[in-house]
Amino acid sequence: MKQKALFYISGFVIAVVVLVAIAAPLIAPQDPYQVFEGQLMVAPLSGAGVNGAPTFILGSDDLGRDLLSRLIYGAQNSLMIGALSTLFSLLIGGLLGLVCGYWGGSVDFVIMRLMDLLLSIPSTLLAILVVAILGPSLTNTIIAVGVVSLPFFVRVTRAQVMNEKVKDYVQASRTMGGGLVHVLSWTLFPNVWPPLLVQATLSVSDGILNAAALGFLGLGAQPPTPEWGVMLSDGRSFLESAWWLVTLPGICLLATVLCLNLFGDGLRDLLDPKARKAR
Amino acid sequence: MKIWLIKRLGLFLITAIGMSILSFLVLRLVPGDPVQLLIGERGAAPEIYAKLRQNLGLDRPLLEQYFLFVKNFLSGDLGISIVSQRPVWQEFMDRFPATLELSAFSLLWSLPLGLCLGILAAFKNGTWLDTSTMSISLVGYSMPIFWWGLILIMIFSVRLGWTPVSGRIALMYDPATVTGFYLIDTLISGEGFRSALVHLILPAFVLGTIPLATVSRITRSSLIEVLGEEYIKALKARGFSSKYILFVHALRNAFIPILTTIGVLVGSLLTGAILTETLFSWPGIGRWFVQSVTSRDYPVVQSGILLLGLMITFINLIVDSLYGVVNPRLRAR
Amino acid sequence: MSSPGANPYVKVQDHSITFRNQKSRGYALRNFSFTAAKGEVIGIVGESGSGKSILGLSLLGLLPESAIVDTREVILGGEKILLTSKSDLRKVRGPILGMIFQDPVNSLDPCYTIGYQLKEVLQRNPKVKNWLTEARQLLEGVGIADGERRLGSYPHELSGGLCQRVQIALALAQNPKVLIADEPTTALDVTIQKQVMELLMRKREEYDFTLILISHDLGLISQYCDRTLVLYAGEKMEEGPAVEVLRHSRHPYTRALLEALPYHDEGLLKPIPGLVPDLREMPKGCVFYGRCERQTEMCQTVKPQLTTDGTHGFFCHHPHPVKEQHGASRV
Numbered sequence: 001m002k003q004k005a006l007f008y009i010s011g012f013v014i015a016v017v018v019l020v021a022i023a024a025p026l027i028a029p030q031d032p033y034q035v036f037e038g039q040l041m042v043a044p045l046s047g048a049g050v051n052g053a054p055t056f057i058l059g060s061d062d063l064g065r066d067l068l069s070r071l072i073y074g075a076q077n078s079l080m081i082g083a084l085s086t087l088f089s090l091l092i093g094g095l096l097g098l099v100c101g102y103w104g105g106s107v108d109f110v111i112m113r114l115m116d117l118l119l120s121i122p123s124t125l126l127a128i129l130v131v132a133i134l135g136p137s138l139t140n141t142i143i144a145v146g147v148v149s150l151p152f153f154v155r156v157t158r159a160q161v162m163n164e165k166v167k168d169y170v171q172a173s174r175t176m177g178g179g180l181v182h183v184l185s186w187t188l189f190p191n192v193w194p195p196l197l198v199q200a201t202l203s204v205s206d207g208i209l210n211a212a213a214l215g216f217l218g219l220g221a222q223p224p225t226p227e228w229g230v231m232l233s234d235g236r237s238f239l240e241s242a243w244w245l246v247t248l249p250g251i252c253l254l255a256t257v258l259c260l261n262l263f264g265d266g267l268r269d270l271l272d273p274k275a276r277k278a279r
Numbered sequence: 280m281k282i283w284l285i286k287r288l289g290l291f292l293i294t295a296i297g298m299s300i301l302s303f304l305v306l307r308l309v310p311g312d313p314v315q316l317l318i319g320e321r322g323a324a325p326e327i328y329a330k331l332r333q334n335l336g337l338d339r340p341l342l343e344q345y346f347l348f349v350k351n352f353l354s355g356d357l358g359i360s361i362v363s364q365r366p367v368w369q370e371f372m373d374r375f376p377a378t379l380e381l382s383a384f385s386l387l388w389s390l391p392l393g394l395c396l397g398i399l400a401a402f403k404n405g406t407w408l409d410t411s412t413m414s415i416s417l418v419g420y421s422m423p424i425f426w427w428g429l430i431l432i433m434i435f436s437v438r439l440g441w442t443p444v445s446g447r448i449a450l451m452y453d454p455a456t457v458t459g460f461y462l463i464d465t466l467i468s469g470e471g472f473r474s475a476l477v478h479l480i481l482p483a484f485v486l487g488t489i490p491l492a493t494v495s496r497i498t499r500s501s502l503i504e505v506l507g508e509e510y511i512k513a514l515k516a517r518g519f520s521s522k523y524i525l526f527v528h529a530l531r532n533a534f535i536p537i538l539t540t541i542g543v544l545v546g547s548l549l550t551g552a553i554l555t556e557t558l559f560s561w562p563g564i565g566r567w568f569v570q571s572v573t574s575r576d577y578p579v580v581q582s583g584i585l586l587l588g589l590m591i592t593f594i595n596l597i598v599d600s601l602y603g604v605v606n607p608r609l610r611a612r
Numbered sequence: 613m614s615s616p617g618a619n620p621y622v623k624v625q626d627h628s629i630t631f632r633n634q635k636s637r638g639y640a641l642r643n644f645s646f647t648a649a650k651g652e653v654i655g656i657v658g659e660s661g662s663g664k665s666i667l668g669l670s671l672l673g674l675l676p677e678s679a680i681v682d683t684r685e686v687i688l689g690g691e692k693i694l695l696t697s698k699s700d701l702r703k704v705r706g707p708i709l710g711m712i713f714q715d716p717v718n719s720l721d722p723c724y725t726i727g728y729q730l731k732e733v734l735q736r737n738p739k740v741k742n743w744l745t746e747a748r749q750l751l752e753g754v755g756i757a758d759g760e761r762r763l764g765s766y767p768h769e770l771s772g773g774l775c776q777r778v779q780i781a782l783a784l785a786q787n788p789k790v791l792i793a794d795e796p797t798t799a800l801d802v803t804i805q806k807q808v809m810e811l812l813m814r815k816r817e818e819y820d821f822t823l824i825l826i827s828h829d830l831g832l833i834s835q836y837c838d839r840t841l842v843l844y845a846g847e848k849m850e851e852g853p854a855v856e857v858l859r860h861s862r863h864p865y866t867r868a869l870l871e872a873l874p875y876h877d878e879g880l881l882k883p884i885p886g887l888v889p890d891l892r893e894m895p896k897g898c899v900f901y902g903r904c905e906r907q908t909e910m911c912q913t914v915k916p917q918l919t920t921d922g923t924h925g926f927f928c929h930h931p932h933p934v935k936e937q938h939g940a941s942r943v
Contacts (some may be wrong), residue, residue, distance in 0.1 A: 052394040108403045109501070113290075113293055113294070113297060114297065117298065117301065120294065120546070120588070120592055121587075122546065122547035123547075124554060125547075125553065125587065128569060128572055128574075129305065131307055132305065132572040132580055144605075184545070204556065205421070210421055212425075213305060213423070213425060214555070229423075232425065232429065236429060238434060240437050243433065246429050246433065247430065247433075250426030250427075250429070250430065254418075254421060254423060257421040258417070261417065262417070509713060509715055509718040509719050510719050510722075512630065512669075512713070512719075513779070514721070515672070516706075516710070516711040517706050517710075517733055517782060518702065518705035518786070519732075519736075520702075520704030520705070528724075531723045532721065532723050534724065562764055605723070605724065606722065607722070608722045610766045610927055
């Protein structure tokens with residue numbers, strides 16, 4: 001019962017975050033880049049601003065930008081990075097996994113060794129390495145984060161395909177003359193997707209976390225882009241004077257990642273009861 | 280057993296070669312001319328350009344470059360850092376003890392605590408103790424640790440003033456290097472121990488958060504799985520106490536996944552807790568690596584990644600060989 | 613515990629087990645009673661889901677917490693046992709009541725050698741001075757010829773049959789007064805099944821324990837048991853000397869069971885229609901109502917009482933007539 005409730009609550013929070021991200025231009029009170037002069041580090045809820053400046057509901061940052069608007073656009077950026085990087089690794093990893101699982105042999109061996117290699121490098125280190133090659137930017141963050149979760153998708157798909165391809169229904173489809181594409185798309189895919197969906201949910205959360213870490217290190221999104229990791233890094237210098245600059249982006253980040261993890265776990269219990277192991 | 284070990288060693292070698300190719304390619308994969316990147320936009324005289332190119336070995340055929348790189352690496356020549364103009368190996372050895380000290384200290388508290396919490400949660404499965412332990416562990420698992428560190432700095436360093444904000448020891452102390460561990464070196468030299476300890480506590484606490492969460496989670500789940508096995512029931516039927524069964528039989532059977540997790544954790548901590556070190560300005564290899572990437576110090580990046588990669592692969596090899604010791608069933612494979 | 617003497621050797625009186633979860637309660641065993649003498653072999657037979665496996669675990673206090681055990685009296689090896697008392701249960705497990713599980717390979721800890729697992733048990737037995745000689749003897753006794761070498765083997769290195777022998781040796785190591793064998797041969801090859809059963813029979817003579825053989829296999833029961841209890845949906849249907857119950861079965865359920873056997877020789881194999889009833893609802897009348905050939909309206913509302921016919925008892929309003937020789941030439 002408790003598990004179910006957590007699943008719904010986390011799903012609800014994710015839905016809210018997604019809606020906020022999509023509707024960012026509509027609901028953000030200010031332009032996230034607009035600098036209000038003389039309004040530096042206004043505390044949250046501290047009344048209407050002077051000189052015609054708006055009220056900063058969650059305060060303003062060290063350059064006089066509205067924190068709430070930046071957080072809202074930060075959600076947009078974080079979710080976009082999480083989603084796109086997951087898409088990247090889902091497509092490439094899924095394809096590689098399919099190739100490995102379906103044909104096996106030496107192709108499988110080479111690809112799997114390569115994946116082991118990627119897997120053995122700690123995620124932050126690997127992401128930094130990719131950024132070191134490509135240079136720091138938002139786009140490269142997506143690729144770097146995608147590369148980090150690539151091996152997981154390859155493994156999941158491969159295992160799933162290997163499991164399913166020996167089963168009767170796939171064999172039947174093959175003997176009945178189903179072409180490769182037909183076999184893959186009509187018989188294999190419908191049975192392979194549940195664990196991939198679970199993996200994708202968890203990968204979005206990892207992606208968001210890793211992207212924020214890169215942003216924090218100055219190797220991801222670059223200022224003045226409103227991104228939670230970058231905002232945390234900017235806020236570092238004002239720990240003493242402006243607590244909200246560090247506290248609020250972190251809470252957004254933690255809440256989003258936590259809910260995605262909870263949702264992913266719940267999804268796994270729902271779709272794949274056999275694999276109910278903690279990670 | 281022998282065949283098994285040889286197979287492991289073979290895989291280790293393959294991975295090591297892969298690592299060397301990967302790190303070798305880093306410099307060559309950079310879009311544009313790495314030498315030009317190094318010089319920057321101001322440009323340099325052609326002689327200097329040519330010399331730099333030669334220093335990096337970029338004027339030779341790719342395959343030759345690779346074998347030279349491997350040969351130099353094996354003979355201990357990891358190149359010269361562009362930023363500090365010192366050998367990369369020396370730079371590495373200067374920083375490695377700091378990383379080692381920090382990771383050891385963080386694992387020292389988090390692993391035993393994580394194990395105990397996991398065991399307790401599995402043993403009291405379904406009670407409030409289990410629920411609360413696992414909730415904390417889930418939050419810890421999702422925690423952006425750079426933010427967690429910032430919050431702790433804000434509370435303990437800025438507000439309460441209990442711990443220093445950053446660094447490894449107060450500037451007034453410079454303990455003579457004996458072991459490289461400041462906690463031990465300051466004890467030997469007789470001054471600064473308190474300072475070293477106070478500097479270490481917060482980073483070690485932050486760094487231990489994720490290991491605590493992961494270890495307690497995996498311990499609990501694998502123990503619960505084992506406790507449901509038929510042989511546990513059979514042992515109970517033979518009259519052994521639950522505690523005896525837990526410590527002698529269940530834990531050993533549950534230990535493989537726990538060991539794997541610990542291996543991954545140790546590997547990732549030893550290669551520099553990148554975020555924690557950056558956050559606390561801890562002079563370890565993680566921070567050094569990030570700085571090198573930021574300043575495009577390619578010789579450091581190239582040799583560094585290989586060095587770190589080999590360390591991780593080696594730890595994995597050790598963990599792998601421990602499997603057979605813990606669970607004889609795996610030896611047969 | 614009271615002193616032995618007047619007590620029967622094994623007695624279980626009005627033993628009920630219910631399972632409870634958040635939503636519902638279901639009974640797994642209802643008012644189950646039986647007695648057994650020292651050295652006797654009792655067979656408990658029933659379909660899967662009849663509650664037969666739960667009986668053994670409940671006597672050892674090994675059911676999950678969601679199970680509620682309600683019993684009037686349990687006597688094992690001549691001693692009164694309180695299933696609610698932890699110290700009683702501790703005494704029972706091993707020295708008084710031993711158990712052999714269905715899956716021999718998974719009933720042994722894969723991380724330890726056979727020798728270690730024997731040593732563990734033997735060292736609990738105060739009478740054993742030298743565990744090693746004892747362990748060798750035990751292995752030899754269960755027909756493992758190269759016991760010396762096998763002491764250093766891990767369970768995964770042994771076959772299922774060998775593992776079952778080891779399990780028997782582990783149970784015998786504590787010299788139990790009662791031994792429950794829960795489907796001891798189901799997981800084994802047919803050729804091995806017989807060897808294991810013969811071994812159990814030999815050991816029973818040697819150690820003089822009461823053997824409770826739980827099985828779905830009527831052939832096995834009739835071949836090796838002195839007395840048989842037929843269990844259906846948690847309730848006893850028929851009991852008596854094994855040969856009597858199977859040759860002259862009175863209860864329609866026992867008959868149905870026999871007719872569902874593949875080597876039943878009166879024509880075609882006849883499955884029992886319907887399914888085991890939902891254990892969440894407690895029927896007022898006979899639990900076999902709904903699947904029974906001989907049922908009448910009375911069966912739905914009135915619970916049948918024990919009817920005896922010499923040594924042979926059954927719970928049925930409409931039993932089969934006595935004299936009919938029932939096809940059990942091979943059973």
